[in-house]
Structures are given as C-alpha cells and as structure tokens.
Amino acid sequence: MQCHAPIAVEVTRGPLVESRHAVRAVAVDADGRHVAAFGDIEAPVFPRSAIKMLQAIPLVETGAADAFKLSSEELALACASHSGQPEHVSRVEAWLKRLGLSADDLECGPQWPIHEGSAHAMAGRGETPTQAYNNCSGKHTGMLSHARHLGEPTRGYTAPTHPTQRRALAAIAAMAGMRESAIMLGTDGCSLPAVALPLERFAAALAKFGTPTALEPKRAEACRRLFAAKTAHPHLVSGTGRFDAAFMPALKGRIASKSGAEGVWAAVVPDRGLGLAVKAEDGTGRAAEVGMIELMRRLGILDAAELGAVAKLAHPTLSNRAGRMVGEIRPARDAGF
C-alpha cells in the first residue's frame, strides 16, 4: 500500500474555488490490513456518532435486545443520529415506556429537532423539546436497555465508570484491536464518553463489524443484526434530506454508513470485507461526505449504476435562496496537499 496526500475537496462559486478541505481517508480489511490510505491515518480522531454501531454491540450481546423484544427499527435507532422527526421520537418514547422509563431518564440533554419542519411544527404547538428529541436518544435508550436488563442503576449511565460505558468501551477496543487504556476519552455532545482512536483502527473495527467471521458467535450475531437494522431503516438512522438517509437506500443494503460530528464518516462494506473511515481535518460534514464517496470511487467499490445513483451526493450543487445554482462541492482535480 502506498501512502497518499489527503483527499482534497473543493467548494466552487461561479468561476472560482471558494473553499477547500483536506480529508483523511482509509480503507482497512477485517484482518487490519490497509487497502488504501490518504493523509495521516495514525493520529487519533474522535469518531463521534460514527461509532454508534459499535457502541450498540452490548445492547444485542448482553441479551437485552431479545429480553425487551427490540425490533429491527429500534436497533436502527440505537445506532442513529436521528432528526427528531415524529417517527423517530414516538418510537424512542414507546421503547422507553417498555423499559419502565421516560424521556426524563435520558441524560443526553434536550435538543430541537434537526429537521427544521419538525422543529417549527413543534414550536407551532407551543412545545419545547424533551430529551427524546435529542438526535442521540435512541443510543441512550439502548444503553438504558442493557443497564435495565442486567439490573444496574440507570441513573448516571453516561459516566465513563458506569457498566454500560465499560461494556461499550470494551467492545470498541476489542473490535479495534487496541488496549482499552490506549483509547483516549473526551466528552460527547450528548454527555457520553467520546472515544478517540487512530482512523485506521476505527476502520479496522468497522471491517470486523461488517465481516465478523473471526469473532465469537454472540458478537458476530450482534454485528450482523445491527448491520441489517441500519441498512433496513436508513431513515430511522438519520432523517429527511440527510446523507445516510439518501446514501444507504441508493446502495440497496450493500453498505452501512454513519455520519459523525466534526467531519467523520464511517462505512461498512461486507461484500468487499472492508471498513472505511474518513475525517475532514477541519471538521466539516460536507467535506467528509464528498470525500467518502470519492474514496469509494477510487477503490472501485461502486459500480457505474451505483455511482449514478449517488451522483448528487458525490458532487452536490449549491443553490442560493432564490433556487439558482451558484456553485458545487467536488473532489479537487489536483491533490494540492
């Protein structure tokens, strides 16, 4: 494998490049071999919400998912950064109720729905959001589920020392092939520990998640169920108008993808045995999205029909408030880093 410069993504306006991004990108197989690398893939990054599918492993592995008869939709929500639309929030609320809990037991903090129309409709009803509207509420409800199943206290479940977080960290470390002590911790927007690991270790964990053949049976089964749930319900993982909700359906279940704050994107490609991870150095989501599809294009992961199906995501146009096309976001023609 040859090392390359980061993938360059540029934003144009009329005749000029207006802004420019550097995107680190890596593809790793389930044995941890690097298939492609662009930029520094050894430096630790916070995958943020892109790691939710790994954080959800204990939800299935502990037996909590079966004990509470969680649906595939609920497993998708456990891996979601949802938009707070009614179909997201009502499902989380019903799930919490089955646990004997409510939105008040979440520790993620309230958030106005990401989906503008839902936020405005809510304001129109004179309501303010509960914690169930937080984009992470499904993940938190998943964690409350294994705490509940194992008879652990639910209060304080977001602390790094709580058993739910110990299990999540252990699963992430094992999947990444790292010692837990080598994983640095920050705090995420939703109060959970935010783990940091090298981009290539994150991609290795994603590869194992999609190709869990060497894992112990219970963990392998957890990965398979979560992959199936994510790809079956992309709208529940994300929301109207957002990348994952458009990308996964276009790929018809071949690839599971997940955004993370600060320009991270994760993709799991089981039929190639690969995990892919990108990080825009400057933390911008638009760069991560275009960079991820460019990585897939360079690796030949998408065929011509698939490239056509994701063309608007791979190369978005920018319109102004009057609806006129004023620019585009695209992979740069030269690397330039």
Added chain:
Amino acid sequence: MQCHAPIAVEVTRGPLVESRHAVRAVAVDADGRHVAAFGDIEAPVFPRSAIKMLQAIPLVETGAADAFKLSSEELALACASHSGQPEHVSRVEAWLKRLGLSADDLECGPQWPIHEGSAHAMAGRGETPTQAYNNCSGKHTGMLSHARHLGEPTRGYTAPTHPTQRRALAAIAAMAGMRESAIMLGTDGCSLPAVALPLERFAAALAKFGTPTALEPKRAEACRRLFAAKTAHPHLVSGTGRFDAAFMPALKGRIASKSGAEGVWAAVVPDRGLGLAVKAEDGTGRAAEVGMIELMRRLGILDAAELGAVAKLAHPTLSNRAGRMVGEIRPARDAGF
C-alpha cells in the same frame, strides 16, 4: 514585511485536538502597504457579506440616504447580515414602505430568521418568512433606495447589469485600487453578484474605508457615515449571540467588523489606519473569528483591557447539550502549515 504561514486555529475535545483550520490573514494600510500577511493573500476570495459596507457606499454617495432621510440605524441595516429578529425586520419593512415598496419587491429570497427563538416564535404564530426576514434584506433595501432615488427600475435590481450593481462594483473596484474587469463575479446566496478579489486588495479597500482622507469628499463622507452607523448599532448589523454583535461593543466603536459566509471576516481600524481581512481556507466561521482576533493580537491592535473584553470570542469554550464544557477553539500553539 515577512510572509508567514496561515494562522492555525484548533478545536479541542478533552485531551486532543479534534479539528484544525488554516486562516489566511492580512493587514493593509490605506496606501495599500502590507503590514502583516499570513498565508496566500494574493489569491482571489469572495468576501461575501463582509463586503456589505463597501457595497453600501453608493446608497450614501448618490444622495439617496439623505433624500429618504435614512437614520443611522437604517444605514447599519444596509451593511447588515441581520438575524431576522423583530427589531431588524420591522425596521426594514418600515423603510421599504417609505420607498413605496414592500418585501415582495426584494429579490433576495425568503429565509427563516437566523435567530432560533425568533424562528420558533414565528412558527408558533403559524407564519412563514417573507423576504424581509432574509439576513440581507437591509442591503437589498439600500440598493432599492438608490434605484428609486435615481428613477431607475427596481425590478431586476440584482442583475450584474443593473445600475445599482454597476455602482456597487465601481465603488468596490475604486476602493480596492483594481480595474473592474479584474474582479471576477459569482452569485451570492441572496442573488446579488458576489465579487472576488485578492484578500490583500479587500483589506486595502477596508483601510481606505476607515481612513478615507485621500478619497473625494462625497465618498469620504459616505465611508465615515457608514462606519459610524455600523459601530453605533452592532446589534442591527448582526444579532443576538453572534460575533459582530459582541465584538464591536467590546471595542467601544474603535473597530467596525463584519462577517462573511465561508469563513471571511473584515475589520476596519481607523486609529491604526488599517484594514484587516481573514479567510478560513475551509470556509468555517469559527476559524475566521478566532483567526481575526489572533491577527489583532499579533499586531498589538488590542490592549490588555480589550483583549480581556473579547476573551470569550478569542478563545471560545465548547459546551455539550447538558451544559458541560467539553473543549475549546483557540489559536494553535504551533503553526503547522
């Protein structure tokens, strides 16, 4: 003058740098001399809304401001990217009425208020925004004012060929010391022409705006009135919780500043005879804000008391949805570019 690397701005989370930005920055005097330069300051950039104070020169210079008895508040709105709060929108609507026009005559397109509380209150009343809520509605009303004053058609005033745009371009070119034909055009978010010029030429124009001693009297007077209006009404230029609305009051009228989309920031420092301009290469506003104050610090433009007054802007902390401090944005300790 020595050329330096761009100013590096970093975003931390817990123990790590999570994201990193490169900010081009330049300080120029009214004679066009470079006082400091960081990164490529010759490449053309779109100042976007940071150029509004220059675009507003014809509003005063043509006599339209006096003919319509525009207040200092209205001149501030002509230079504004306002937040669509009631105090912004009601003033624009009253001004349009004095012109014999209404929000329907604007060509900026509608926009939900930038200020979330105002957007939610509006949704709560079952309303949707008119074009008067667009953050650029004051600038557009200023342009309609000189069209009206000079008996020109108001319809189509956003076209590059309309006399209002020809006057704005001529003023910008003259202030920047450039030929009009050397200024490339794109289209802005509000449908007006977006001009592109080297960052150092933009800063030179800002310096002349703040130190208009060599300009012809009518233009010099226009610059002085617009500078006074901006610094007298920072809230009208911006809105609750935003950078310019906090920065200008902290500097007590010494400095006029203006944000632009895609990571541009402009500052006019008459008592040093300087114009300052920054452009975050990746287009992020957070980097431009911190980079601008870092430029001022490096140049000794702010004294200790002023640095204290802008400390939260110079070095913002990041909190999560539960209100816990999770990171910060700061100038990088090493340049690294």
